[in-house]
Amino acid sequence: MESLVRSQEYLIHFLPTLNPELRTWGKMMWRGVIREFWDFLPVRKDENIVTLLEGNTPLIPSSRIKKEVIPGIELYFKYEGLNPTGSFKDRGMTVAVSMAKEMGSKMVICASTGNTSASAAAYAARSGMKAYVLIPEGKIALGKLSQAMAHGAQVIQIEGNFDEALHIVREISETKPITLVNSLNPYRIEGQKTAAFEIIDHLGFVPTYHCLPVGNAGNITAYWKGYKEYWEKEKAEGLPRMLGFQAEGAAPIVRGKVVEHPETIATAIRIGNPASWKQAEAARDESEGLIDMVSDKEIETAYVMMASLEGIFCEPASAASLAGVIKLNQKGFFKKGDVVVLTLTGHGLKDPDIAIRVSQKPVSLPPNKEAVLEYLCL
Numbered sequence: 001m002e003s004l005v006r007s008q009e010y011l012i013h014f015l016p017t018l019n020p021e022l023r024t025w026g027k028m029m030w031r032g033v034i035r036e037f038w039d040f041l042p043v044r045k046d047e048n049i050v051t052l053l054e055g056n057t058p059l060i061p062s063s064r065i066k067k068e069v070i071p072g073i074e075l076y077f078k079y080e081g082l083n084p085t086g087s088f089k090d091r092g093m094t095v096a097v098s099m100a101k102e103m104g105s106k107m108v109i110c111a112s113t114g115n116t117s118a119s120a121a122a123y124a125a126r127s128g129m130k131a132y133v134l135i136p137e138g139k140i141a142l143g144k145l146s147q148a149m150a151h152g153a154q155v156i157q158i159e160g161n162f163d164e165a166l167h168i169v170r171e172i173s174e175t176k177p178i179t180l181v182n183s184l185n186p187y188r189i190e191g192q193k194t195a196a197f198e199i200i201d202h203l204g205f206v207p208t209y210h211c212l213p214v215g216n217a218g219n220i221t222a223y224w225k226g227y228k229e230y231w232e233k234e235k236a237e238g239l240p241r242m243l244g245f246q247a248e249g250a251a252p253i254v255r256g257k258v259v260e261h262p263e264t265i266a267t268a269i270r271i272g273n274p275a276s277w278k279q280a281e282a283a284r285d286e287s288e289g290l291i292d293m294v295s296d297k298e299i300e301t302a303y304v305m306m307a308s309l310e311g312i313f314c315e316p317a318s319a320a321s322l323a324g325v326i327k328l329n330q331k332g333f334f335k336k337g338d339v340v341v342l343t344l345t346g347h348g349l350k351d352p353d354i355a356i357r358v359s360q361k362p363v364s365l366p367p368n369k370e371a372v373l374e375y376l377c378l
């Protein structure tokens, strides 16, 4: 231990003085959301931190969509697909698993449409805890399933949907010594609010609108909490208006009633009875925003646009917010100069099946230059 401490000190203090290029390395290294936003988060013992150095994701200014599709507004993408397991869940999971460790828990459990299970599995593996994940059978994207399996979680497929799986894990965690790491766990919300901090830190001001897809409604709750905390601590000069988007076939908040059989191509948000329903409505109403819905066709169009016009590969659920912004813009909702930040919640590689389904198929040619040239008409 002592030699480890010494070698870290060497890296941070001594090495940079030898090599001028490394001079700022010790200071610049991102330390994960708990250490970076220590004053805003509940973990109290450094040795309990379970981190994959999540957070610090890029806020990418739009290039072609801004010019070709939605002129007049300033559009930014908070690309959460670049977190360690490829989704925003890692921000919440680092706090939930660290707190589980702080409280002496040895097991975590969750229901998931895929990303929560991937993140829970990874953070549990890192901390030496056992992870149990319940997923809706046949309705989870391949990349997410492969992650949960690779990280050694016990994967249980339920012949039902996410809402039913969540009901089961809630009941189990209430009676057994196992920590629930769905966003009902308040530490998940605490971690996820840090994305709002980063947006203000990176932009230098508060955006006019913040847009994101809504499934179980934890993330919209978390962002709103984050924006409010930065404002209360005078680190921000105002608040954005929150715009949430559900898929038409899974839009309980928009329709004002539980959807018994939710359906959408955006499997991540295929949820009919969100756990944080009330909090999402509060975020909408307090911020004077709205929660609307978009069709699968609109989601697919936005998904293709993100990849082909911006070079940013996100999963279908993430594209729901762009679909929503396009729809609102067509109705003249935005004013010139509005700054609109869109959270891209998960990486496109999570769901390779849909990418292959909606894209141009590759051709097969014989292995010679002439055949290729002929095909290319060059």
Ligand code: F0G
Pocket (backbone or CB within 6 Å): 087, 111, 112, 113, 114, 115, 116, 117, 183, 213, 214, 215, 216, 217, 218, 219, 220, 268, 269, 315, 317, 318, 345, 346
């Ligand atoms: N986008 C992606 C990629 C998601 O995985 C989720 C939720 C959401 C948006 C919606 O976020 O639930 O906080 O409103 N995925 C959960 C899961 C339900 O199990 O991975 P939310």
